[in-house]
Amino acid sequence: MNRRDTVVALFALCASRASFAQQTGKVWRIGYLAGIEGSRAPDAFFDGLRERGYVEGTNITVEHRFAARDVPKLEAFAAELVSLNVDLIVALATPAAQAARKASRTIPVVFWGVVDPIGAGLVVSLARPGGNATGLSLVSSELAGKRIELLRELVPNLSRVAILLNPTNASNVLQLREAEAASRKWGIDVQALEVRAPDDLERAFPAAVQNRANALIVLDDPFLVVQRKKVSALASGNRLPAMYGFGENVEAGGLIAYGPSITDQVRRAAAYADRILKGTAPADLPVEQPMRFELTINLKAAKALGLKVPQSILLRSDRVIE
Numbered sequence: 001m002n003r004r005d006t007v008v009a010l011f012a013l014c015a016s017r018a019s020f021a022q023q024t025g026k027v028w029r030i031g032y033l034a035g036i037e038g039s040r041a042p043d044a045f046f047d048g049l050r051e052r053g054y055v056e057g058t059n060i061t062v063e064h065r066f067a068a069r070d071v072p073k074l075e076a077f078a079a080e081l082v083s084l085n086v087d088l089i090v091a092l093a094t095p096a097a098q099a100a101r102k103a104s105r106t107i108p109v110v111f112w113g114v115v116d117p118i119g120a121g122l123v124v125s126l127a128r129p130g131g132n133a134t135g136l137s138l139v140s141s142e143l144a145g146k147r148i149e150l151l152r153e154l155v156p157n158l159s160r161v162a163i164l165l166n167p168t169n170a171s172n173v174l175q176l177r178e179a180e181a182a183s184r185k186w187g188i189d190v191q192a193l194e195v196r197a198p199d200d201l202e203r204a205f206p207a208a209v210q211n212r213a214n215a216l217i218v219l220d221d222p223f224l225v226v227q228r229k230k231v232s233a234l235a236s237g238n239r240l241p242a243m244y245g246f247g248e249n250v251e252a253g254g255l256i257a258y259g260p261s262i263t264d265q266v267r268r269a270a271a272y273a274d275r276i277l278k279g280t281a282p283a284d285l286p287v288e289q290p291m292r293f294e295l296t297i298n299l300k301a302a303k304a305l306g307l308k309v310p311q312s313i314l315l316r317s318d319r320v321i322e
Contacts, residue, residue: 028060028277031081033100034092035067035074035222044263045090048270054277071095071168078103088273091135093222094120094171101133108276111135112269113262115171115220117287126287134282135272136265138171138220138245139289144178147217147243147258148186150295153310154256154302155215155241160189162208162240164231166221167194175219195223201230205238213240220245220259228252232301241305247296250321255301256313260290294318 032042042064046056054060063084065077078099081089089109091097097111101122109122115138117123124130126137152158163179165172176192183190191211193204208216216235218224224231225246232253235242244250245259268288276282295313298321302309314320 026059028054028088029063029084029086030060030273031063031065031078031084031086031089031100032092033065033067033074033078033081033089033096035070035095044266045270048267049273052270052274054274067096071099074099075102082107088276090269090273094169097122097133097135098170101131105132107132108282109133109135110269110272110276110282112265113138113220113222115139116174119174120170123287126289129283129285129287132282134285134287136268136288136290138260138265143245143259143293144175145182145185147245148179148182148188150256150258150313151215151217151241151243152186153313154307158186158188158215160191160211160213161215161217162191162193162204162211162213163217163219164193164195164204164224165219166196166223168196169221169223172219172221179217179219198227198230201227201234205234205240208240209238216240216242218242218244218249218254225249225262228254236301236304239305241302241307247294247319250296250298250301250319253298253301255298255305255307257294257296259293261292261294264292265290296321 056062063081063086067073067077074095082104089100089107091100091109091111093113097114098120100109109132111133112135114120117137122133161183163176165176180190191213193208195201195204218231228249229252232249242255244254244257246262247257250257272285295317296319297309297313297317299309300322
């Protein structure tokens with residue numbers, strides 16, 4: 001190697017080391033946007049980041065924004081995060097993801113807890129998102145039929161189902177349509193119960209009983225997850241066997257749940273954030289759908305409702321709470 005080549009090689013090595021030092025010295029600024037507080041999602045997400053070497057106060061700072069189910073406030077918080085020039089916005093559920101996408105078409109957005117990313121206008125397709133947003137889909141709308149089938153196994157002579165939903169969540173409207181379609185196949189009548197605030201829950205359950213519903217489906221919504229203890233207590237108090245999307249509801253006293261694991265989804269979202277911070281464009285990261293669904297049953301809740309859990313459900317259950 002001649003002197004010129006040696007100088008060039010040394011310059012390249014120094015530049016590489018300087019670039020690496022600059023990269024490792026980078027403190028990333030992450031915006032965390034959600035419509036609710038009180039879920040375990042943030043803990044699982046930041047646990048996932050720590051597993052990948054990100055430590056708050058060392059190489060990341062986090063701007064937390066919770067909008068208390070207020071969509072206009074979500075949009076204001078999303079705009080605020082954009083003005084802070086965050087490197088990434090992490091959005092929990094459809095309303096937060098839509099607010100983040102509306103606020104910026106350049107800052108990367110990682111979402112989870114979204115039922116229909118295409119219908120919500122977040123991505124062009126699941127395989128090729130095509131914009132600045134990607135993440136994980138719940139695909140809960142496709143689970144409606146399975147949840148109805150499980151309820152039919154558990155509740156003898158099921159004829160009328162009440163469906164608890166948050167109408168301000170666009171994905172709940174989609175889930176309602178899917179549940180109605182699945183119910184019609186079995187000749188089951190459906191009653192929609194809209195709840196926007198905790199006080200609405202107190203009115204919804206007596207309405208279901210008055211309408212002679214003999215089971216309840218609670219749709220996948222952050223507000224309803226946070227209110228899981230109250231929802232479970234009201235379902236039990238009104239003797240309504242209830243189907244949920246998440247095992248956390250059953251842990252809180254609910255009867256049965258079938259759906260993806262929130263914790264698993266959130267940890268996967270951390271992997272998406274890591275890849276984006278390392279340079280991968282959101283448009284090149286396909287939206288991930290859950291590969292495994294959990295069936296959780298609470299035998300104590302079943303006994304309180306006077307229900308005998310069929311062996312077919314017990315054998316398929318991932319978790320049995322006694």
